[in-house]
Amino acid sequence: MNELIPLMVIVPLMAALLISAFSRFNTATKVFAFVVAICLPIIPIASNYGLHYFGGYAPMLDNVTSVMYHPAITYSFTFLQQIFIAMIGLLTFLVVFVYLTKYRKVSGPYLFLLFLGTAAVTAMLLTDDIFHMFVFFEILALAQVGIVAASSIDYSYEMALKYMVLGSIGSPIMLLGIGFLLALTGSVNVTDIAAAVHNGLVDATSPVFLMSLGLIFFGWLYASGLPPFHTIKSGIYSKAEPHGAALLQSFTVISMISIVLIMFRIYATLPIFEVLIVFFSILAMILGVSLALTQTDFRRMIGFLAVGELGFIGLGIGLGTNFSITAGLFQALNEIIITALLFIGFGAIVEATNEVDTRKLGGLLAYHPKVSIMLLIAGLAMAGVPPLSGFQSKLMLVQASLSCGFPEISILAIMVSIATFVVFVKTFYTMFLKPKPNDLDLEGKEVPRAMIFTMAILLIIVVLFGVYPDLVTSGISNFVGGIL
Amino acid sequence: MAQTQLAILLTSVALIVIGLYSAIFIDNIIKKIIGISFIEEGANLFIVAIGYKAGGVVPILMPGMDTSWFATNAAYPLPFGLVLTSIVIGASTLAVMLALVMVLYRRYGTLSTKVMLSDTAKQEEYNE
Amino acid sequence: MLEFILCIITVLSAILALIQKDLLKAAILTGFSGGALAVLFQILLAPDVALTQAIVGAAIVPVFIALAVKKTQREGS
Numbered sequence: 122m123n124e125l126i127p128l129m130v131i132v133p134l135m136a137a138l139l140i141s142a143f144s145r146f147n148t149a150t151k152v153f154a155f156v157v158a159i160c161l162p163i164i165p166i167a168s169n170y171g172l173h174y175f176g177g178y179a180p181m182l183d184n185v186t187s188v189m190y191h192p193a194i195t196y197s198f199t200f201l202q203q204i205f206i207a208m209i210g211l212l213t214f215l216v217v218f219v220y221l222t223k224y225r226k227v228s229g230p231y232l233f234l235l236f237l238g239t240a241a242v243t244a245m246l247l248t249d250d251i252f253h254m255f256v257f258f259e260i261l262a263l264a265q266v267g268i269v270a271a272s273s274i275d276y277s278y279e280m281a282l283k284y285m286v287l288g289s290i291g292s293p294i295m296l297l298g299i300g301f302l303l304a305l306t307g308s309v310n311v312t313d314i315a316a317a318v319h320n321g322l323v324d325a326t327s328p329v330f331l332m333s334l335g336l337i338f339f340g341w342l343y344a345s346g347l348p349p350f351h352t353i354k355s356g357i358y359s360k361a362e363p364h365g366a367a368l369l370q371s372f373t374v375i376s377m378i379s380i381v382l383i384m385f386r387i388y389a390t391l392p393i394f395e396v397l398i399v400f401f402s403i404l405a406m407i408l409g410v411s412l413a414l415t416q417t418d419f420r421r422m423i424g425f426l427a428v429g430e431l432g433f434i435g436l437g438i439g440l441g442t443n444f445s446i447t448a449g450l451f452q453a454l455n456e457i458i459i460t461a462l463l464f465i466g467f468g469a470i471v472e473a474t475n476e477v478d479t480r481k482l483g484g485l486l487a488y489h490p491k492v493s494i495m496l497l498i499a500g501l502a503m504a505g506v507p508p509l510s511g512f513q514s515k516l517m518l519v520q521a522s523l524s525c526g527f528p529e530i531s532i533l534a535i536m537v538s539i540a541t542f543v544v545f546v547k548t549f550y551t552m553f554l555k556p557k558p559n560d561l562d563l564e565g566k567e568v569p570r571a572m573i574f575t576m577a578i579l580l581i582i583v584v585l586f587g588v589y590p591d592l593v594t595s596g597i598s599n600f601v602g603g604i605l
Numbered sequence: 606m607a608q609t610q611l612a613i614l615l616t617s618v619a620l621i622v623i624g625l626y627s628a629i630f631i632d633n634i635i636k637k638i639i640g641i642s643f644i645e646e647g648a649n650l651f652i653v654a655i656g657y658k659a660g661g662v663v664p665i666l667m668p669g670m671d672t673s674w675f676a677t678n679a680a681y682p683l684p685f686g687l688v689l690t691s692i693v694i695g696a697s698t699l700a701v702m703l704a705l706v707m708v709l710y711r712r713y714g715t716l717s718t719k720v721m722l723s724d725t726a727k728q729e730e731y732n733e
Numbered sequence: 734m735l736e737f738i739l740c741i742i743t744v745l746s747a748i749l750a751l752i753q754k755d756l757l758k759a760a761i762l763t764g765f766s767g768g769a770l771a772v773l774f775q776i777l778l779a780p781d782v783a784l785t786q787a788i789v790g791a792a793i794v795p796v797f798i799a800l801a802v803k804k805t806q807r808e809g810s
Contacts, residue, residue, distance in 0.1 A: 252687050259694045263701060270705065278712075282634075282705040283722050289641045289698050290628050293648040296691060297621070300652040303684060609736050613777065616740040620747060627751050633809040635756055635801060639763055642794060643747050646770055649786075657777045664778070680778040688782050696789045696797075703801040710805040 125168035126198045127175070129206055130244045132160060133213075137236035144229020151221055154232050158217040161210030161239065165203050172197050188320075191310040195249040199603070200596035201450065202246050205375060208454060212371050212461055213239045215575040219364045219465065222571040231271050235368060238264035242372050245379040251299055252309040254383065258295070258344060261372060262288045268365045269357045277360040284357050287350065288343060295340025301333035302387070315386045325390050334388050338397060341384065345377030346428055347405045347435065351412070355424025363468020366420070367461035370427050374460075377431060378453050381438050385446075386604055395439045402435030403533065410540040418477050419470075419548055423463050426503065426541060430456045433537075436530065437518050443605055445521035447598045452514035454593060455586060459503045459511060462579040466496040469572040470552070474563065479548055484557030492568055493553045495576045500549060502583050504542035510586035517594070613654045620647030634716050638702050645695035649688045656684035736776050742769040756802045756809045764795035 136157040144150050174180075178193035217235060221227060241261035248254050262285070270281040303309055305327075306317045317323050323330060341347075346354025354373065358366045381398070388394040409429025416422040434456065437449020469492050476482055486493045502509035505516075515538055522530040557563070586593065620643045627640025657680055664682040666675055706716070713721050743766050750762035767790025774783035 252690075256690055256694065259698065263698065266701065266705075278705055278708055279722055282702065282709060285698070285702050285705065286628070286637065286641065289702065290625070290644065292698075293621075293641075293644045293695075296645075296648045297651060300648065300655060300684075303652065303687075304655045307681070307683075309683070309687070609776075612737055612740050613773070616743055616773075619744045623744070623747050623751065631751065633756075635798065635805070636751055636759065636809060639750055639759060639798065642763065643766070646767070646790065649782075650770060650773070653774055653777050653779050653782060656779065661778055663780055665780075685779040685782050688779070689785055692782070692785050692789050696793055699794060700797055703797055707801055707804045716805060716809055 123169055123171040123173060123198075125164055126171065126173040126196050126247065129164050129168070129247065130240050132157060132164065133236040133240035133243065137233045137240065140236065141229045141233035144227075144232075147226055150229060150232070151227055154217055154227070154236075155221060157236070158214040161213050162207045163210075165198075165206040165210065168198065168203070170199050170203070188316065189313070190308070191249070191313055194253050195310065195312070196247040197249050198247060199600050201600040204454065204593055204596065205246055205378075206243050208457055209239060209242060209371055209375060211578075212368060212457065215461075215465075215578065216364045216368045219569070219571045219575055223364075223569060228271070230267070234264045234267040234271065235365075238268065238368065238372050242375040242379075245376055249311050250309055251302065251311055251314070251383060254379065255292070255296060255299055258340075258376060258380075259292055261376060262292065265357065265369055265372060268369060269361050272360060272362045272365060274360050274362070280353075280356050280360040284353055287353060291340050291343035294336050295343075298333045298336030298338075298340065301329050301336065305329060305333070311383050311386055318387060318390060331391075331393075334384075334391065334394060337380075337384060341377070341380045342401065344373070344380055345431055345435075346373055347401045347431060348408055351405060351408055351425070351428045355412075355421055355428055358424035358427065358464070359418060359420040363420075363464050363471060366424075366468070367464040370460045370464065371457045373427075374431065374434070374453050374457050378434065378438075378450060381435070382604065385438060385441075389441070389605075395441045398435050398439030399530070402432040402439055403530070404432070405429060405435065406432030406533070406537045410537050410544065413544045414540070414547075417479055419467055419479050419552065420464075420477055422479075422544065422548060423460065423467060426463075426544065427456070427460045429537065429541065430460065430503065433515065433518055433534065436534065437521060440521055440525050440527070440530075442521060442525060443598060443601050445518065445525065446601045446605075447594055448514055448517035448521050450597050450601070451590065451594055452511075452518060455502070455510040455514050455583070458579050458582050458586075459499055462499040462576055462583065463496065463503065465572055465579075466492055466499060466576055469568040469576075472572070473566045473568050474561070476561070479551045481558060481561065482552045483555040483561065484553070485563070486553040488563045489568055491573055492576070493549075495573075495580055497549060497553075498580060499576075499583065500545035501542075502587070504545055505538045506542070508584075508587045510583045510590070513587055513590040513594075517590075607659070609659065610654060610657065613650060613657070617647040617650040617654065620644070620650065632718050634706050634718050634721060635703075637718065638699060638706070641702075642695060642699055645691070645698075649691055649695075652684045652688050652691070656681040736773060739769045739773045739776070742766075743773065754808060756807055757799060759809075760795045760798035760802060763798060764791050767791045767794060 173196040174193040180189050180191045241257040244257040266281045266285045305323050306314045406429050409425045413422045413425035434449045434453045437445045502511040505511045519531040624640045624644030661680045664679040746762045746765040750759045753759040771783045771787035
């Protein structure tokens with residue numbers, strides 16, 4: 122059923138608009154949001170692979186030059202899009218579920234922002250049109266700012282404004298890069314641009330082409346929160362509500378991989394492109410882990426760890442072989458799940474203790490055993506301990522960098538993994554195992570059941586991917602073979 | 606006619622440079638936001654200049670026009686369509702930023718970025 | 734000839750807007766810049782973009798900024 126492909130974007134978008142328009146009716150809004158959220162992971166699973174041309178304008182063949190042109194905005198739906206959209210749909214469902222059970226009176230605008238963000242990342246993954254991607258990139262930035270500003274944490278407005286100012290410098294720069302590509306090729310369709318570059322219609326060494334790479338790359342750095350934007354990115358995670366942060370980091374990961382895949386298809390012939398990606402990824406890995414080590418606010422710590430993990434994804438894509446890109450994308454999938462689990466788990470601790478400073482916490486294991494065990498497993502998965510999913514993807518990354526002839530990078534990746542492990546175990550010890558400080562009152566405070574349920578579901582996926590990585594890696598590998 | 610295009614490109618570069626300068630160096634947040642809107646306008650102007658064709662006609666097919674003559678003489682309309690979207694996005698981003706500024710002004714009573722944004726980290730350290 | 738004058742108006746009013754002490758004047762000068770840009774789009778054979786830019790750049794954006802200035806403070810350094 123190819124008709125379902127545009128529905129993946131339209132359903133959350135329409136739901137967002139309807140919810141914000143009719144948010145006066147509290148119960149109806151709750152039921153409607155719940156039903157739509159259930160539909161989100163089901164639609165991509167029920168849909169068939171294929172292409173969708175908006176307006177029905179099929180590609181045309183120019184008889185003189187025998188070049189294909191794509192006049193319509195094209196959505197391409199393959200296994201990669203299916204698994205990522207299903208995962209983001211599941212995560213949106215869980216986050217909306219946590220939100221609906223937490224508050225008796227729901228806020229329409231907040232649900233609007235959650236669904237809007239989901240629709241935006243879905244469209245960014247599906248689209249084959251670089252300007253369409255830019256439009257949803259802007260919508261995503263607005264939704265992210267809204268989610269941060271809507272939280273009740275101190276200084277969330279300041280952080281939102283800072284992110285917005287940086288974002289509105291970054292996005293016109295990216296638009297300018299798209300403009301350069303448009304000037305060179307006369308098209309915004311990625312397939313057409315890539316064909317023009319590979320057929321030699323565009324001089325790949327011309328300064329305009331390199332300039333467009335630089336400008337779009339800057340936009341990518343902003344979207345994915347790699348250095349120099351790592352501080353602001355981890356900042357917005359720590360200023361959002363925990364379930365919002367879980368969704369925000371998945372938006373970041375997905376916008377990162379969707380932009381980098383488009384850049385890869387266009388610029389793969391330039392050797393400097395891969396060098397740039399590997400350089401910034403390694404920088405992100407080192408900075409993320411070393412800054413995470415110094416944090417006392419544990420939300421901030423996970424934010425920096427999440428930035429460090431982004432480096433692994435970039436590393437896999439920057440190495441540029443089929444195996445390494447598969448590993449990078451698999452790592453992206455794992456990171457979405459594991460970081461969401463960590464954010465929701467630590468959010469449950471905030472909920473139960475009203476405290477975010479690790480130095481003022483302790484002895485939580487006796488009070489919240491379920492949460493602490495699940496958090497421990499998630500942290501081990503992030504650090505890459507077998508048989509969890511993080512181990513499989515990091516093992517693939519290390520193998521890929523070895524087979525590319527960069528043993529230094531694989532040693533660095535292993536060291537960063539160990540450092541992640543150290544950071545996590547240190548935090549886990551201070552929060553859960555150390556004797557309880559006397560002034561900490563823990564009696565009679567419960568963790569919400571919806572959060573435990575959410576964590577359990579995410580944990581099942583982590584273990585499942587850890588034991589059977591072939592479920593996704595073979596499909597992703599086929600996709601990567603198609604774009605190389 | 607190449608002069609027109611050169612002048613347009615110089616204008617867009619000037620707008621982007623002015624915008625970047627003000628977004629980075631000016632302290633007042635409202636002026637920063639005005640500067641950001643200039644960056645957007647510069648990028649829009651550049652993209653419209655891509656579609657321009659010297660001595661061409663507006664890319665709207667009127668009844669009675671010869672199609673092949675129109676195809677060789679009309680400007681390239683795809684960039685114009687993109688800029689339409691981009692203008693609206695720029696205006697909505699500006700509106701959200703100004704709304705955040707209005708909320709923050711109520712808390713700080715000043716428009717200075719140094720007080721409003723950069724002190725956040727210091728205040729956090731102070732709280733700890 | 735007209736396009737050169739418009740280019741100069743655009744850049745000049747942008748610079749003037751940023752060196753104004755009075756933020757309300759800065760908002761009005763932003764409108765000047767946006768309006769000149771709209772005419773420039775018309776010269777560049779894009780009447781639809783010119784129409785949008787004339788509404789957004791010359792009316793909506795200055796009004797938004799002026800409203801924000803009215804709700805906050807008028808003098809900016």
